[in-house]
Amino acid sequence: MPASHGLDEYLEAVYILESENISVIGARVADLLGVRAPSVTEAVHKLEKRGLAALDEHHVISLTPQGWERAESLIRRHRIAERWLTDVIGLDWAQADEEAHKLEHALSMEVADRISKMMEDPKTCPHGNPIPGNWERPSYYGLTLDALLPGEEAIMERVLEHAEVDLTLLRYLWHHGLLPGARMTMIETVEGADIVTVLRDGHEVSLGIRAASKIQVRPVDK
Numbered sequence: 175m176p177a178s179h180g181l182d183e184y185l186e187a188v189y190i191l192e193s194e195n196i197s198v199i200g201a202r203v204a205d206l207l208g209v210r211a212p213s214v215t216e217a218v219h220k221l222e223k224r225g226l227a228a229l230d231e232h233h234v235i236s237l238t239p240q241g242w243e244r245a246e247s248l249i250r251r252h253r254i255a256e257r258w259l260t261d262v263i264g265l266d267w268a269q270a271d272e273e274a275h276k277l278e279h280a281l282s283m284e285v286a287d288r289i290s291k292m293m294e295d296p297k298t299c300p301h302g303n304p305i306p307g308n309w310e311r312p313s314y315y316g317l318t319l320d321a322l323l324p325g326e327e328a329i330m331e332r333v334l335e336h337a338e339v340d341l342t343l344l345r346y347l348w349h350h351g352l353l354p355g356a357r358m359t360m361i362e363t364v365e366g367a368d369i370v371t372v373l374r375d376g377h378e379v380s381l382g383i384r385a386a387s388k389i390q391v392r393p394v395d396k
Contacts, residue, residue, distance in 0.1 A: 182248055182279070183207060184217040185226060188235055189245035190335045198235040206336055250306045251286045252278040253299035258289050260300045267300055267344040301344070302332025302354035302390075317393060320370055320386035322360035328391035330356045337388035347389075350379045357394065 187206045191198045200214040207214075218235055221227035226241030237245060255277040259270035281289075290296070290308065297309035322328055332354055337343060347353065351374055358372040363383070370386045372379055381389075 181217055181220055181224075181226075182244075184214070184221060185237065185241055185245040186248055186252075188227065188237055189242065189249060190338075192237065194335055196336070199233055200235065203235065206339060208339075246306045247283060248278050251281050251283065253303065253305045254286045254290045254293075254296075255281065256299045256301075257293060257296050257305070261293065261296075267348040268341040270300065271338065271341060271344060298332070298354070299338075300353075301338055302330075303335050303338070317391050318387045319358075319360075319372070319381070319389040319391050320363065320383050322363075322370075322372075322391065322393075324360055324362055327357065327359045327394040329394060330354055330358065331390045331392050334388045334390065337385075340385075340388075343385055343388070346381075346385075350377070351375060352379065352389070358391075 184203065184207070187203050188198050191202055191206065196202065200211055200218070203214045204211050218227055218229055221241065222229060225238055226244065228236050228238060230236070252274045255274040256270045259265045259273055259277075260267065263270075265273065290305070295308045296305060298304055317328065318334075319328070319330075330352060333344070333347065352358070356374060358374045358379075361371040361373055361378060363370045365383065368383050369380050370383055372381075
């Protein structure tokens with residue numbers, strides 16, 4: 175039995191957290207979706223009844239094979255739509271994410287596959303996360319931006335999947351050109367003020383440390 179659109183959001187949230195190797199408990203799902211804990215409990219019970227999710231004795235949520243398949247299908251359609259909306263239509267990251275949430279349910283997999291082929295099967299969404307079926311995992315798991323030392327150079331790899339829901343952050347990164355492939359130099363980290371500042375194309379860009387921790391980078395070989 176298919177999940178409703180509302181339940182699909184919970185499926186995707188569990189998929190995203192599991193993909194980042196994060197233990198999926200109700201509080202993390204609630205934080206990711208911006209809902210209250212009782213809503214998560216109710217949704218998980220409904221997903222269990224549909225055979226899409228399971229809850230163990232430690233209250234860790236996981237997807238069944240059927241749940242994983244449905245979530246991956248939704249994620250594939252969403253990320254292909256995002257790529258098309260940014261690369262072809264010209265929307266910014268935040269606009270593309272909002273529209274992709276609508277299209278992931280409207281597009282059939284056949285249409286999504288054809289759009290993907292038209293774009294030469296891009297490996298990632300605009301934020302650098304893998305498109306299931308085109309590429310299973312990002313090429314690099316390592317440093318996050320907040321861990322760079324002053325003077326270190328790095329290339330941005332991706333925005334962590336669970337950070338994609340923050341449209342304010344997506345708008346900020348897009349506006350300042352902090353996109354996958356961007357090269358930057360760490361200027362300073364001020365922990366007391368919760369700020370990191372980097373140099374990007376001759377311009378200083380400041381981010382909160384928490385936001386910087388959601389951006390993976392690859393150090394530039396000296």
